[in-house]
Amino acid sequence: MKDVTFGQYYPSHSFVHKMNPAIKILLTIAYIVGVFLVSGDNYYAGFLACVVFVLIATITARVPIFRVLKSIKAIIFFVLLSAILQIFFNKDGTPLWENGFITDKALIASGFIALRIILVVMGASLLTLTTSPVEIADGTEVLLAPLKLVKFPVHEFALIMSIALRFIPTLLEETDRIIKAQQARGAEFEGGIFKKAKAMIPVLIPLLIGSFRRADELADAMDSRCYSGSKNRTKYKKMGLTYRDAISFIITGGLVAGVVLLNGVVIL
């Protein structure tokens, strides 16, 4: 159980790590939109631009490329499935051989579908590799700020997110402990799915009760320090914008603009 790590944050002091998380999230979304916009006659160039972009981002983030590629492993089934479906059901273009059911265009299309998914996942995992969960929560708070206008409790939402993230390792540790305690009492966690589910009850109930106890304690601790998510609350770590954010903004903007221009027609 101890081997389970949540998220995949790769600590470093790189350019990308030091970016403002809100900007990073925003630019990742822009990049993903860019990847999906690639189409038209010049799609080769569009995809090439995206690949180059992701590689440059990986290098400047000083994250080993295999860590980024590792995230693809989890979705490889999904990638293959969409590629294979494309091969079999796309009837455009000319058959590769006489009376064959696989066409040249289908083959190319399936390749690009796979590439598209891989590129999107690489971008997203680059975000989680370079941004700690707490930073992501902070960034989300900033990005959701406009929702305050419609009375959405953005600050509370972000707080819930960071508390949840904070307690994941604690809960894993607790789970490990309870499993061991029940194993010492002869519980077995092997066997069929039904047996396994039943065996989890003596683990889940103490875990649930423990979480309520913790939540209570945390609420008391916050109360006793007069916590309130009021308007005038200031931040301990202020995250301003730096030249890094400006440069990244321009490069990503350039990528998206380039992709749109390469398409020939503006789809937006």
Next chain:
Amino acid sequence: MQVKIENLSYSYGSKKLKVKAVNDICLEIKEGEFFGVVGHTGSGKSTLIQHLNGLIKVQKDSGKVIVGEYDLTDKKCDFKGLRAKVGMVFQYPEYQLFAETVFEDVKFGLKNFYPNLTEKEMEERIKKAVETVGLDYEKIKEKSPFELSGGQKRRVAIAGVIVSRPEVLVLDEPVAGLDPTGKREFVSLLHALHNDFVKTIIIVSHDMNLIAENCDRVAVLNKGNLVKVGTPKEVFMDKVKVEEWGLELPSTAYLTEKLREKGIEIDSDLTIKGFIDGYIRAKGGEK
């Protein structure tokens, strides 16, 4: 059941970032002993004792653990049978309670280990276990474990461990968070068990008074190494060493030390009774 540990090592983490928790430990705990394990936080105590019932498996080429007739390095070792014989009480055992009633919770371990017992036999053993830990069986059996007080919860949890009548009982910080009365009652419970079916008690604690007062022998761990094994007297004799290990002296050893500075030599086994007898002897008084 004798516990025999030979050259045991254990390391956490991946290949690159190995952290040795336990390093080349050889230790023998005889049947019938009241054995203490002490050490600074992170010295590997918990890792060591969790080997004893196979909760942590012996790593490859990292030594041997033999408990009675069970060879824990053997792939075919019957861990369930072993765990019935080696009971383990974790720190804050009350956090492992889960069933709707005290009866059901205590029954959990018994049913896992001995599914062939009849309902009547089970009830008898559950009753015995609940009464052994000092609770009123009839009053408590239908109650939810979650409506009990902290001390009662802990007793129920311990009943849930001893119900399978382990020969070896391993306890990790069992008195943490107990008030003085609770502590005293707990210690007498341990002695009662020790006189009954539990043959060997292995206790991990930061409470040196508890260790000095009750243990026949003590093992000291420091940074994963076994640095000393012996009677409390042998272990706590050297004040400088004890501080080096990140431990403190039990009160009796501390007083012995202070009185020695005043020129009074007391020879005792560091139990309170032994200390008083030693003091009277040193003063030349009659008993």
